[in-house]
Structures are given as structure tokens and as C-alpha cells.
Amino acid sequence: MTTYNHKVKVTAVATAVSLVLFGLVGCNSDSDNTTPTITKDNAYYKAQAEALIAKMSADEKMNLLIGPGYDMTSFTINTAAVTNLKGAVDGTAGYISGVLNTNQGVDVAAAVLADGPAGIRISPTRNGESGTFYATGFPVGTLLASTWNVALAKEVGAAAGNEAKEYGVDFWLAPGMNIQRNPLNGRNFEYYSEDPLVAGAIAAAVTAGSQSEGVATTIKHFAANNSETNRMNVDNIISPRALREIYLRGFQYAVETAQPWALMTSYNKLNGAYTSQRADLVTQVLRDEWGYQGLVMSDWFAGDDPVAQLKAGNDLIQPGGVNFANGGNHTDYLTRVKTAFTNGDISEEVITSDATRILTQVLKTTTNQGVGGGNNPDLNAHAQISKQAAEEGMVLLKNDNQALPITPGKKIAAFGIAQINTLKGGTGSGDVHSAYVTSIADGLARQFTLDSALKSFYDDFFAANKQETTDGIGISTIVSCVEADVSATDIATYAANDDIAVITLSRNSGESADRTDSAGDYQLTTLETNLITNVATAFHAQGKKVVVVLNVAGVIDTGWKDQVDGILLAYMPGQEAGDAVADLLSGAANPSGKLAQTFPASYDDVPSASSFTGVDSDTDGTVDTNYYNEGIYVGYRYYDTFNQEVSFPFGYGLSYTSFEYKNAAVASNTLDSQGATGSVTVTATVTNTGGVTGKEAAQVYIAAPAGTIAKPAVELKAFAKTAALEAGAAEDLTFTIPAKWLASFDDANNQWIVDAGTYQAYVSPSSDVSTTTPVTFTVSNKIVISNTTAGALALPTGVTASSFETVFTAK
Ligand code: BGC
Numbered sequence: 001m002t003t004y005n006h007k008v009k010v011t012a013v014a015t016a017v018s019l020v021l022f023g024l025v026g027c028n029s030d031s032d033n034t035t036p037t038i039t040k041d042n043a044y045y046k047a048q049a050e051a052l053i054a055k056m057s058a059d060e061k062m063n064l065l066i067g068p069g070y071d072m073t074s075f076t077i078n079t080a081a082v083t084n085l086k087g088a089v090d091g092t093a094g095y096i097s098g099v100l101n102t103n104q105g106v107d108v109a110a111a112v113l114a115d116g117p118a119g120i121r122i123s124p125t126r127n128g129e130s131g132t133f134y135a136t137g138f139p140v141g142t143l144l145a146s147t148w149n150v151a152l153a154k155e156v157g158a159a160a161g162n163e164a165k166e167y168g169v170d171f172w173l174a175p176g177m178n179i180q181r182n183p184l185n186g187r188n189f190e191y192y193s194e195d196p197l198v199a200g201a202i203a204a205a206v207t208a209g210s211q212s213e214g215v216a217t218t219i220k221h222f223a224a225n226n227s228e229t230n231r232m233n234v235d236n237i238i239s240p241r242a243l244r245e246i247y248l249r250g251f252q253y254a255v256e257t258a259q260p261w262a263l264m265t266s267y268n269k270l271n272g273a274y275t276s277q278r279a280d281l282v283t284q285v286l287r288d289e290w291g292y293q294g295l296v297m298s299d300w301f302a303g304d305d306p307v308a309q310l311k312a313g314n315d316l317i318q319p320g321g322v323n324f325a326n327g328g329n330h331t332d333y334l335t336r337v338k339t340a341f342t343n344g345d346i347s348e349e350v351i352t353s354d355a356t357r358i359l360t361q362v363l364k365t366t367t368n369q370g371v372g373g374g375n376n377p378d379l380n381a382h383a384q385i386s387k388q389a390a391e392e393g394m395v396l397l398k399n400d401n402q403a404l405p406i407t408p409g410k411k412i413a414a415f416g417i418a419q420i421n422t423l424k425g426g427t428g429s430g431d432v433h434s435a436y437v438t439s440i441a442d443g444l445a446r447q448f449t450l451d452s453a454l455k456s457f458y459d460d461f462f463a464a465n466k467q468e469t470t471d472g473i474g475i476s477t478i479v480s481c482v483e484a485d486v487s488a489t490d491i492a493t494y495a496a497n498d499d500i501a502v503i504t505l506s507r508n509s510g511e512s513a514d515r516t517d518s519a520g521d522y523q524l525t526t527l528e529t530n531l532i533t534n535v536a537t538a539f540h541a542q543g544k545k546v547v548v549v550l551n552v553a554g555v556i557d558t559g560w561k562d563q564v565d566g567i568l569l570a571y572m573p574g575q576e577a578g579d580a581v582a583d584l585l586s587g588a589a590n591p592s593g594k595l596a597q598t599f600p601a602s603y604d605d606v607p608s609a610s611s612f613t614g615v616d617s618d619t620d621g622t623v624d625t626n627y628y629n630e631g632i633y634v635g636y637r638y639y640d641t642f643n644q645e646v647s648f649p650f651g652y653g654l655s656y657t658s659f660e661y662k663n664a665a666v667a668s669n670t671l672d673s674q675g676a677t678g679s680v681t682v683t684a685t686v687t688n689t690g691g692v693t694g695k696e697a698a699q700v701y702i703a704a705p706a707g708t709i710a711k712p713a714v715e716l717k718a719f720a721k722t723a724a725l726e727a728g729a730a731e732d733l734t735f736t737i738p739a740k741w742l743a744s745f746d747d748a749n750n751q752w753i754v755d756a757g758t759y760q761a762y763v764s765p766s767s768d769v770s771t772t773t774p775v776t777f778t779v780s781n782k783i784v785i786s787n788t789t790a791g792a793l794a795l796p797t798g799v800t801a802s803s804f805e806t807v808f809t810a811k
Contacts, residue, residue, distance in 0.1 A: 038214050038364050042259070042293045049359035055104040058341060058348055061355040065310060066334040067094050069321010078321060085110040087168045087367060090133075091123025093300070093429065094319045096171070096362055108359065109367045113218075113318070116174025117141050117190050117206075118425045118574060119432035120163045133375065135163050136382040137424045137434030137575035141176055141202075142554065143393035145192035145596040146571065146653070148697035149721045150205040156389050157209025157217070159382040164215040165372035170365035171216040171262055176430070177203040177250050178225045178266075180597050181634055182612045183555035184515040184522060186228040189426040189572055193596035194635030194650065196246055197716050197741070200253025207258035214366045219254050221266035221299055222286070223247050223275055228514045229613035230623050232302065235269040236614075238628040239801070240793050241709075243270075244745040244752075245632050252290050253741075261294045261361040265314055267302045272796035274303040276314040280792040283313035289788060295357045306333045307340045315354035379435070383576060390573035390580035392695070396566075396591035396654040397558075397599075403545040403565035405587030405656060406500055411449045413498035414441060415535060417481045418506030418551045420462045425572045426553050427476035428511025434575040440504050440549060443578025447586045451498050458484060472512045480508065483527050488534045495538035501546045502585065503535055503564075509553035514613055517603045523557050536563040549581055555599055558647045569593075587656060592695040592721070594653035594766065598635050601647050607638040607807055629805045636767040637712035642808050651699050651716070651766035657690030657727065661698065664763045666777045671739055671754065676785045679738040680777050684763040686722055687730040697721045700735045701762045701769050702742065707755025707782065709746055714762065714769055717742060735763070743785045750792075752785035 053061065068081035077095065079088045084098030086109040098110035115121035120135040138144070138156050147153065157175075164172050176190035177199045185191075192199040207217040224236045224247045238247060254260060263286070265276035275281055276298045286292045297316035303309055306317050320333050340346045366372040396404070406412070419441040425431055441458070444450055461484040469478050494501070505528060509515050519525045524532075536546045547566035550556065551573075561567060568591070573580050583589040600606050607630035614626030630638060636650035663685045670678035686696050698721075701714035718735035725731060742759075743752040760774035795803075 038211070038369070042360065045363045046356065046360045048363055049356050052099070052106050052108065052359060053352060053356050055106055056099060056101070056355070058351060059338070060099055060101065061351050062334065062337050062341065063097050064099065064355045064358050065316060065351065066306070066337060067316070067318040067320030068097065069319055069332070072322070077319065081321070082110045084108065087112065087373065089114065089122055089168045090126045091121065091433070092169065093121070093173055096316060096358060098362070108362060111170040111362045111365045111367060112168055113171045113173055114164065114169040115429040116160065116172050116432070117176050118430055119160055119434065120167060120169055120172060121429065121432050122167055122169065124433040124435070131375065132435070133167055134379065134435035135167070135432050136160070136379060136386050137432045137437065138386045139390045139393055139574040140189040140425050140430070140572040141192050142189050142596065143571040143573055143593075144389055145198050145202045145393070146395055146593040147389060147392040147721070148198070148594055148719055149392055150201055152389055152392055153202045153205035154209035155385050157206035158212055159209075159385045161210030161213035161215035163377040163382065164210070165213050165366045166374050166377040168367065168373045169215065170367050171218055172210055173218045173220065173264065173429070175203045175206045175217060176220055177254065178221055179247055179250065179634060181226040181628070182606055182608045183597070183600075183603065184517065184612060185226055186509050186514045187426070187428070187430070187511055189509060189553040190430045194598065195596065195716050196249035197253065198596050198719070199250035200257070203250065203254040204258035207254060207260045211258070211261065214364070214369060214371060216261035216361060216365065218262035218264050218297065219251060219260045220264035222251055222263050223266060223281065224270050225266035225268055227613045227626065228512055231512070232267045233269065234614055234623060234626050235272060236626045236628060237271060237795065237799055237803070239631050239747065239795065239804070241745045241747040242628055242631045243793050244747075244788075246634050248285065255286070255290045255292045259293055261364060263292070263294060263296050265296060265298055265302065267299050271793060276303040277305060277308040277312050279312040280789060284789040284792050287313065289786070295361045306337050307346050310337065310346060310354050311350055313354070315357045386574045387576035387580050390576055391583055391589040393571065393593045394573065394580065394584055394591060395569040395593040395595055396584070397569050397648050398561060398564070398567040399654050400565045403547055404568070404585060406448065406585050408447045408586045409449060410499040411451060411497070412444060413451045413454055413494035413501045414444060414504070415454070415486060415501060415531060416504035416506075417458060417462060417483050418504040419444070420458050421466065421479060421481050421506070422577045423506050423508055423551050423553070423572050424574050424577055426508060426510045427471040427478055428473060429475060430511065431476040437575050438578035440551065440578045440581050443580070443582035444502065444585070446579065447582045447588070451494055454494055457486070471510050476510065478508065483525065483531070485527055486531065488538070491534050491538045495542045495544060498544075500544055501535045501539045502549060503532060503546065504549040504551055507552040507554070507556055515554065522603055524560065529560060532560050532563055547585070551577070555597060557603065558599055559602070561647065587692070590656045590692055590694040591653065592655060592697065594651050594697045595648055596650070598639055598646050598650045599648040600639070601645050605639075605644055605646070607633055610807060611805065627804055629807045631804070632712065633808070637715065638808065640767060641713040649766050649768045651764070652768065653697070655690070655694045655696070657688050657692045657694040659694070659696045659765065660687045660689045661685075661763055661765065661772070662687065664761075664773070664775050666761065666775050667734070669777045671777070671779050671783065672781070675783050676739055679736050680742070681734060681736045682718070682761050682763060682775065683732060683734050685730050685732050686725070688725040688727055691727050693724050693726045695722050695724050696765070698733055699764055699766065700737070701764055701767060702737070703760040703762070703774065704744065705755055705757025705759060707757055708753070709744055709755070711744060714767065716767070739783055740785050750788045750790050752788065754779055754783040754785065756780060756782045
């Protein structure tokens with residue numbers, strides 16, 4: 001696997017100067033964070049950019065296209081190479097150079113780029129500064145998606161955007177929205193879902209939130225970055241239909257709905273070429289078909305040919321400087337581009353259009369608008385948003401005989417080292433520097449009585465066994481600790497003394513490595529299974545309940561689920577982890593999260609299990625090619641179509657109350673009368689039939705008729721989360737599905753189509769629609785939604801449908 005140690009923890013160099021500069025140039029003096037900073041449309045800034053570009057030399061334009069690179073001595077961003085830098089921010093991922101040409105009257109400040117997605121990733125301290133610059137640690141992407149609450153996702157986006165603005169960051173390198181194709185992708189925690197509608201809708205909401213604060217989002221990684229193994233070179237071979245319907249669809253939704261100001265291409269190759277070097281992807285599909293108006297940047301050190309990137313429409317190359325990827329050409333990227341320009345290998349026209357697209361967005365930034373930079377975000381208010389998102393995202397997977405909620409004050413025997421070493425998020429560039437993380441033990445202690453002997457045992461064990469390491473790419477400090485072995489005799493004592501057992505298990509994961517289907521990762525270790533068995537045996541013998549809390553980066557095996565009474569899936573909940581878990585366990589908050597990915601019965605059931613992470617076709621010891629054999633049958637699309645039993649289905653989650661779905665109806669259908677611009681509207685009433693207030697995420701699955709192309713058994717086409725409904729209260733929900741999002745991709749004809757026939761719509765609490773009666777609507781004649789670029793994203797020469805392995809047959 002190739003990784004580059006390009007992101008060592010950044011210690012500050014130039015920042016002491018930056019704050020002085022803020023004062024000198026009068027930038028960033030307005031920290032009124034309530035006023036949206038951008039009120040004019042993209043065309044307005046494009047016109048401004050064009051006017052400025054007309055005054056710029058070819059060299060000045062080229063300087064915009066390439067980031068400043070790294071200082072090769074300290075291995076930090078080379079701030080000295082950033083043109084017109086008016087405010088360096090420590091610990092950021094990079095900059096976009098500005099332009100300063102006083103003769104021509106051009107003065108555009110450089111823009112600041114910082115990572116995410118679980119918050120704004122900057123250094124919490126700055127050289128020569130006594131203050132701190134902590135960012136709120138929000139729940140990871142997967143947990144945010146499990147809220148199924150786009151309004152809440154927008155609030156999270158706005159809070160993160162506000163912090164960016166306050167701290168002088170212009171482009172937030174988030175959200176990550178790749179499809180969770182396989183549970184073992186090391187970066188799944190940063191991503192939302194196995195379903196493109198969920199991914200697209202949450203990404204659009206986060207984008208709208210952040211951009212309402214005048215801070216760009218950078219949706220990433222475009223496209224098909226679904227594994228970390230040899231991520232900079234692996235060639236993902238994907239049928240155009242699977243690309244369109246699964247891997248690009250969420251990006252399309254986010255682009256068309258929210259117009260992110262930036263988009264980051266991915267490291268991987270796609271059907272034979274680096275994504276950043278594919279004009280069909282970055283220009284024809286993204287811009288010409290979807291109408292994307294923002295800038296496109298490369299991932300850090302991605303690809304191998306800057307000229308090809310710029311020609312393809314990948315406007316901005318990051319981090320710039322020397323690219324040492326792929327054993328590469330070590331000539332400075334800017335020099336390479338200038339040489340290509342001199343030699344006529346790249347035209348001024350290409351340089352001008354790339355530069356215009358960059359400048360258009362850079363002009364919108366808070367730095368250039370002269371707002372923000374007060375370094376004083378309301379961290380308390382944002383902590384509340386983080387906690388609310390964590391509480392709404394956690395999924396109650398099991399609750400037999402009302403094991404939960406636990407009456408406050410009860411005595412809990414809390415097992416598992418993760419109650420102390422609680423994970424707020426994963427590692428790598430997605431790791432945010434929050435001021436604190438509330439551990440699950442601390443959260444529980446605020447609402448319950450923890451068995452003090454057991455708590456001391458874990459505290460002592462952690463103190464003696466904790467280890468601090470750095471992740472594979474030198475970004476995160478990882479505190480880990482092996483699981484403690486509690487003897488069966490001791491467990492019996494706790495079972496006698498305490499009211500209930502809560503076992504917390506954790507799994508970390510991070511950028512640059514995939515997870516494995518092994519004990520201690522996807523599978524439980526023997527120690528963990530023994531812990532569950534021994535605790536369950538002892539507590540059940542006393543007539544007491546056992547609850548498991550999963551503080552995990554992604555899906556794990558749940559073959560042990562029958563042994564316990566309750567399971568709360570907490571994923572990686574951000575800095576408020578402990579209080580959010582405690583609120584859900586006590587009933588102070590009612591769970592309303594639902595799975596945005598399937599928990600299979602066994603890892604082997606995953607349709608990509610046998611092919612993940614690809615093959616070493618040239619037998620050089622490194623995986624190089626990854627065939628996406630399962631095509632469109634990813635996640636529930638596979639399990640439902642091929643009747644594969646699962647542990648917990650996509651869309652599933654329990655509550656402390658119950659909901660009834662009734663009055664499902666097709667309220668209107670303009671598909672025949674309006675064709676490609678028509679839509680179908682489904683309505684239903686959701687009633688809280690239980691005893692406590694709760695929210696419900698209702699989902700609409702469509703079973704499309706067998707027309708010209710095969711379809712999955714059901715596909716999610718709309719969803720909504722109710723308001724908090726008091727016991728007995730009801731809400732009427734309306735779901736409108738435009739023809740465009742109902743469509744399937746007919747790759748024989750390069751068309752999005754809605755086949756003729758009868759459609760069944762299930763308004764359902766999860767993707768398991770087996771007990772739901774569908775309502776139907778019909779389409780009389782096939783509707784062609786749009787014709788797409790012929791030949792775009794085609795399979796590489798020589799690869800045909802028969803090159804893919806058949807990984808499943810109908811059961
Ligand atoms: C990651 C991106 C990240 C960038 C800058 C890359 O390694 O893939 O997600 O935004 O680094 O830190």
C-alpha cells in the first residue's frame with residue numbers, strides 16, 4: 001500500500017504574524033456571524049472574476065492553479081509560497097494562492113483550506129498565542145446520516161461553517177460522501193451511507209448550512225473512493241450504470257440541490273484513469289450534465305499529471321509543490337505547468353477557464369468578503385448541537401422486554417475499556433481537535449450510580465495499559481488500550497451488587513488503511529465474546545438485564561446479539577459522546593436514529609466480500625485493480641433483491657415509543673402528463689401510539705416494474721423525519737419524488753429512464769417492507785429523463801460485462 005507521510009502534526013510557524021495582518025489590512029474585522037455573507041449569485045462573482053482575470057498575466061493565472069506545497073524541512077504547508085496570504089491558520093490542510101498586482105489594481109487574498117468532516121480541523125494552539133482554537137467535535141458522518149434529519153444536518157453544517165469563519169478558514173474540506181460499499185473501508189466513518197439518496201441529502205444539507213455562513217464546502221472524494229488499500233493508484237472498474245445510479249448519484253444530488261462551492265476529486269483511478277484526469281467525469285458529467293458551478297480541486301498529491309488534470313477541468317492542484325506520488329516526477333508542479341504552457345502543451349484558454357472558476361469561488365470567501373476571523377465561536381452552543389446530533393443519530397438496535405431506558409440513579413456495572421477510552425471520531429484528516437471528549441463512564445456517572453469497584457478497576461487498567469501511537473500517515477495521536485479481562489467470579493459479584501450491566505465495545509479506524517474481517521476488528525475477540533457471555537450469564541441468573549453500547553467506526557459482527565437484552569449503536573458520537581449515550585440510556589432522550597447502512601448477518605454475505613479490496617493483477621505484491629462485481633446491488637439493494645437475511649436492515653432503528661403508519665396514498669401523479677418534469681407525491685400519517693414523545697424517520701421505498709432493465713427489489717426514493725410527536729400525536733407526511741430521481745440508468749442507450757408499468761410505493765419504517773402494504777401508481781409510456789454524454793465513464797478497453805465475476809444468484 002502506498003501512503004505518504006505528508007501530514008505530520010502541524011506546529012505553528014507563521015501565525016503570530018497573521019493576526020497582526022488582520023488588523024493592518026482591515027480584513028476580518030466584522031465578526032457578526034448572524035448575517036449571511038453571500039447574497040449574490042454565482043454569476044455575479046464570475047463576472048467579477050472574469051474582469052480580474054482579464055488584467056492578469058498567464059503566470060499570475062497559473063499561480064492560482066497550484067497550491068503552495070510543503071516546506072520539505074518541517075513538512076508543513078509552505079506558507080512562504082502562498083501569494084497574498086493575509087491570514088495563515090495553523091494546522092490547516094493548505095491554501096489557494098491569491099493575487100496581488102497593485103499596478104493592475106488586483107488584490108485577492110489567499111484562501112485557507114481546512115479538513116473535516118466531523119468539524120473544522122485546525123491546530124488548537126498557535127505559536128506566540130496564549131488563546132486556544134479548539135473546534136467542536138461533531139459526530140462522524142455515519143452518525144449524522146443516521147439522524148435522517150436534514151434540518152439537523154444543516155444546523156451542524158452551519159455550526160461548523162461558523163467556526164471556520166470565526167477561525168479564518170474559507171474552504172471546509174468536507175463533507176465526505178462516498179458510498180459505503182463494503183463495511184471494511186477504513187474511511188466509512190467519514191461517509192454517510194450505502195444509499196446515494198441519504199448521502200446526497202445529508203451532504204446537501206451540510207453544504208447549505210456551511211455556505212449560509214459564507215464558508216465553502218468541498219464535497220469529496222469524487223468519485224468511487226470506497227477503499228483505502230493502495231488508494232492513490234487502485235483502478236476501480238465499475239459499470240457505467242453502477243457509477244451513475246450508486247457512486248455518482250449522491251454527488252449529483254448534492255451538486256444540483258446545494259451547489260457546493262468546491263469539490264475534491266479522489267485518489268483512485270476509475271475505469272483506467274485517475275478521476276482528476278478524466279474530462280468526462282469532471283467536465284462533461286459534473287459541469288455539462290449537472291450544471292456544477294464551483295471549483296474542482298485534486299486530493300492531496302493525487303494523480304500523476306498536472307497538465308492532464310488542468311485540461312480535464314480539475315482546476316486546482318493540491319497541495320502543489322513537489323508531487324512525490326507514484327514514485328513520480330519530482331519537479332515542482334507549478335514549474336511543470338509553466339513549462340507545458342511554454343511548450344504549447346496547455347493553452348491559455350484552459351488556464352484561463354480553470355483560474356476563473358477558482359477565482360469565482362475565492363472572491364466569495366469570508367477572507368475576501370472581510371467578515372469573520374473573530375476567533376470567538378460560541379463553542380457552548382455548538383456543543384449542544386453536537387450533542388443533539390449524536391442523540392438523534394444513535395440507533396437503538398435491540399430492546400427486549402424494555403431493558404431500556406434505565407431509571408436514573410440505578411446502579412450500573414459498566415464493563416469495557418471504551419467507557420473510559422471513548423472514541424469521538426476516527427483517525428487521519430477527519431480527526432478534529434476538540435477541547436474535550438466526555439467519556440461514556442463520565443456521562444453515565446452524571447445520571448446513574450456506577451459500581452465504584454468496577455470503575456476503579458477500569459481506571460487502573462487503563463492507566464497501566466494505555467498506549468499512545470501515531471496513525472499511519474502521521475496525523476492523529478491514537479490512544480488505545482487492550483480490553484480488560486474481568487474474571488467470571490468478579491462478574492458474579494457485580495451481578496449480585498448492581499442493577500444492570502452496560503458493556504461498551506469500541507473499534508477505531510482511519511485514513512490510509514482498510515479494516516479487516518478479523519478478531520479485534522470486524523469480528524469480536526475471544527475476550528470480548530467471553531465478556532458478553534459471562535456478563536449475560538451472571539446478570540441473567542440474577543434476573544438482571546445486559547445492554548451493549550457500540551462505540552465503533554463502522555459495522556461489526558453482531559452474531560452475539562441474542563445473548564443481550566439491549567444494544568445501542570453509538571458509532572463515533574463526537575465530543576459529547578458520554579452525555580449523549582447517558583441521555584439515551586436514561587430516557588432523557590428518546591432514540592430516533594436509524595441505520596444508514598445494513599448490518600449483515602455475516603461479513604461473507606456482503607456482496608463485495610470476496611472482491612474487497614481488489615486484486616494484484618500484475619503480481620507485484622500490491623492490489624491494483626478492484627472490480628465492482630456486484631454492480632448496482634450494493635447494501636440493501638442486494639440483500640432485499642436476493643433475499644439475503646441480515647442482522648439489522650438498512651433504515652432500521654427502535655424507539656422508546658411506537659409509531660403507526662396509516663393512510664398511505666398516492667396524492668398526485670404527473671408522470672404521464674409532464675414526463676421528465678413530472679413527479680409523484682405520496683402521503684401518509686405517522687402516529688405516536690406509545691407512551692412517550694418521539695421522532696420517527698419514515699422512508700419511501702419504490703419497487704419499480706420490470707421494464708427494459710433489471711431493478712433492485714426496492715430503492716429508497718424519499719424520507720422524512722417527523723417532529724417530536726407527543727404520545728398520541730400524529731403528523732401527515734408528504735413525499736414528492738420527481739421523475740428524475742425515480743429514474744434508472746440505461747447504459748445501453750446512455751439515458752436516464754423511467755420505465756412504463758406499475759410502481760409500488762412502500763411508506764415504511766425501514767427497508768424491510770415485508771409487512772407494509774404498498775400503494776401503487778402507473779407510468780403509461782417509458783419516460784426518457786435525459787440523454788447523457790455518449791461513451792462517458794466507459795469501461796476500459798477489453799473489459800466487458802463478462803469481465804465481472806458473478807457474485808450472487810437469485811435465491
Ligand atoms: C484526504 C482528504 C483531505 C486531504 C487534505 C487527503 O489525504 O484524502 O480527505 O482533505 O488529504 O488533508
